[in-house]
Amino acid sequence: MSTAEKLTADEKALLDKMISGEINLRKIEEHLDKDGSAKLRRAFLENQKNVELDHISTYSFDTEAVAKKNIENFIGAVQIPLGVAGIIKISGDYAKGDYYLPLATTEGALVASVNRGCSIITKSGGTTVRVFKNMMTRAPVFKFSTLDETKDFYDWVMLPETFAKMKEAADATSRFGELLDVQAFVSGNNVHVRLGFDTKDAMGMNMITIASEAITKLIADEKGVACVSLSGNMCTDKKPTAINAILGRGKTVVAEARLSASFIEETLKCTAESMFDVNYRKNFIGSMRAGALGFNAHAANIVAAVFLACGQDPAHVVEGSLCVTEMDLADNGDLICSVTMPAVEVGTVGGGTSIATQQECLKLLGVAGAGAVPGENALALSEIVTAAVLAGEVSLIAAQAAGHLARAHAQLGR
């Protein structure tokens, strides 16, 4: 049955007004609640495009909450299959213990692969994970007329007294956010001011954009300089950049595991030497020749799957792909594997984390909501994501070393 056939007489009258252009897609909410508005939009689209929008009408989350803070022109939901990999034993500073990883994907063989990586890592004693840096960034840009004005502003930004004033203005905008660092980058008569914040359990982009605006107001008051754009692209949000790879953004995290040669042969069907060789020629030489920013096999695959499951901003997979995967042979023949993730941008409050299905995945990981100590749940999630990436890298490199890549996808992915 089409959506139009399920409408009441009143709803049909509203649909006629939408079709005639009297009420637009957005304004239908002035007449109906969020679910009703979604139904009318689907009926309108079915009428306009001669399609059936049946499956997207099925969802179980709280529509009022979702349509208020997560989506506009709401029409329903798409479903992404969700699998689980694990257990994986993680020894982080925040994530400690055995974890089942929720992975949302449509790529057959991905969950199997991560599962295999979890299995060998856990058999080998688990992965050690450490967070080296924790700072989300926003970088407004300011323009000047002369180089002397540019230099004067640059010097002022770098003063400790200026940092103190900026911190006072920024920290007043949030109960949780804290300004940690200010760096200025000059280019001709433009100055990009890269502001770094601790955002505690939030990924933090809404929070720090508000805080950064308070800093631009302070700058306007103190220096009479107008901000050209609150984001001048040196932040850098949602674009692949060297600055994020080098200086980090969000959490900079490393996960390491030492895999024994015999487990590699038994579980991964290849040798430590062959994995070392593939990793060197593929992830290092191949990535270097390709001009890549990330030197890895498929970090983005795992970041995307965990992010979709756990309500993270999927566009931040870009930064998640800036991963360096290393594999080194130890004297006793073991393979020491690590992933270095300079920019893991995650939160356990805010954004999509409160949507019911994503909440369940965060609960499965034991990191839903605010940490007992603010920030600790987001830090734990960043360690889990990095451990999951290590599992994916180990398994895929092994599959390529064993010559199993095409076979795996032929069997599981089509």
Ligand SMILES: CC(C)(COP(=O)([O-])OP(=O)([O-])OC[C@H]1O[C@@H](n2cnc3c(N)ncnc32)[C@H](O)[C@@H]1OP(=O)([O-])[O-])[C@@H](O)C(=O)NCCC(=O)NCCSC(=O)C[C@@](C)(O)CC(=O)[O-]
């Ligand atoms: C597919 C496997 C795992 C088979 O691997 P296998 O060793 O032949 O399988 P197995 O049947 O002997 O099982 C070994 C373990 O794998 C796991 N496993 C095995 N099957 C399943 C399953 N159905 N469901 C859940 N877990 C599974 C599981 O942990 C199992 O242990 P067990 O549970 O039996 O003790 C392996 O060949 C593999 O990992 N291949 C790589 C696949 C992969 O990583 N794909 C990711 C995407 S590739 C891509 O998109 C990016 C790319 C490739 O273009 C990037 C690039 O340029 O490199």
Ligand SMILES: NC(=O)C1=CN([C@@H]2O[C@H](COP(=O)(O)OP(=O)(O)OC[C@H]3O[C@@H](n4cnc5c(N)ncnc54)[C@H](OP(=O)(O)O)[C@@H]3O)[C@@H](O)[C@H]2O)C=CC1
């Ligand atoms: N605005 C932008 O330019 C961009 C926005 N986004 C979007 O931003 C959203 C994420 O922004 P984000 O700031 O993380 O989330 P939200 O703005 O959704 O929520 C964060 C707020 O939650 C409150 N909060 C409650 N408990 C805690 C806690 N323990 N730790 C930290 N904060 C807590 C804080 O409020 P308070 O500050 O009042 O104390 C904080 O500012 C996503 O939807 C993403 O897609 C993404 C990129 C850019």
